[in-house]
Amino acid sequence: MSNSNASKGYLTSTLGCYCPRCREGKLFKNPLSIKLKRNLAMHKTCVVCGQPTELEVGFYYGTSYVSYALTVALSVASLIAWWIFIGLSIYDNRFIYWLIFNAVFLFCLQPVLMRLSRSLWISWFVKYDPDWKNTAPEDVSERVNKNQGEDI
Numbered sequence: 099m100s101n102s103n104a105s106k107g108y109l110t111s112t113l114g115c116y117c118p119r120c121r122e123g124k125l126f127k128n129p130l131s132i133k134l135k136r137n138l139a140m141h142k143t144c145v146v147c148g149q150p151t152e153l154e155v156g157f158y159y160g161t162s163y164v165s166y167a168l169t170v171a172l173s174v175a176s177l178i179a180w181w182i183f184i185g186l187s188i189y190d191n192r193f194i195y196w197l198i199f200n201a202v203f204l205f206c207l208q209p210v211l212m213r214l215s216r217s218l219w220i221s222w223f224v225k226y227d228p229d230w231k232n233t234a235p236e237d238v239s240e241r242v243n244k245n246q247g248e249d250i
Contacts, residue, residue, distance in 0.1 A: 106121040106122075108221070108226070111221075111226075112214075112217050112218055112221045113214065113217070115213055115214070115216075115217045116217075117144040117146060117147060117149055117151075117224075118149075118217075118220055118221040118224040118225065118226060119144065119147050119149040119224050119225070119226060119227050119230055119235060120144060120146050120147035120149065120226075120227070120230045121226060122146040122147070123141070123144035123145045123146030123147060123149075124141075124145070125140055125141065125144075125151060125213075125216065125217060125220070126138070126139065126140055126141075126213060127139045127140065127141055130209055130210065130213070131209075132209075134208075134209060134212070137209045137212060137213060138212060138213070138216070140152075140216070143235075144235075147227075147230045147231075147235060148234070148235050149224060149230075149235040150235065150238050151220065152238075153220070153223060153224070153238050154238065157219075157220075157223075158216055158219060160219055161212075161215040161216050161218075161219045162215075164215040164218050164219055165211050165212065165215040168211050168214065168215065169204055169211065172203070172204065172207070173200055173204070176196070176199070176200050176203060177196060177200070180192075180196045180199070184196075224236075
């Protein structure tokens, strides 16, 4: 990898879905697509530094809370923008139109939000290691089910 990737900050690496330990390896195997199953396919370990991405069984269940917080924040932001630019009134259907707009908006953003939630979640548990080339990642083998996620 190039040296320019080494200078990524926390926000850039998290929003770009890079490994939180080295900030160079991509967390996800495939680019964003309409196929949701392909969107969440992650490398078992970082392709650059070897950091496991599944820290324990059920590790990513907590991302539902992150996704919920992101959707609430986006909904509030879109409501404020709608209110400023279009306006809200109890005398017409502008609020109903915003509800429909917001539902479509969040539905279209769902693949991005699911990835971002996973990237944020792992970044809170795996810290950046500026000396990752000389240190091994934490051993999580006792917390991981080796057969989980395999197609049978």
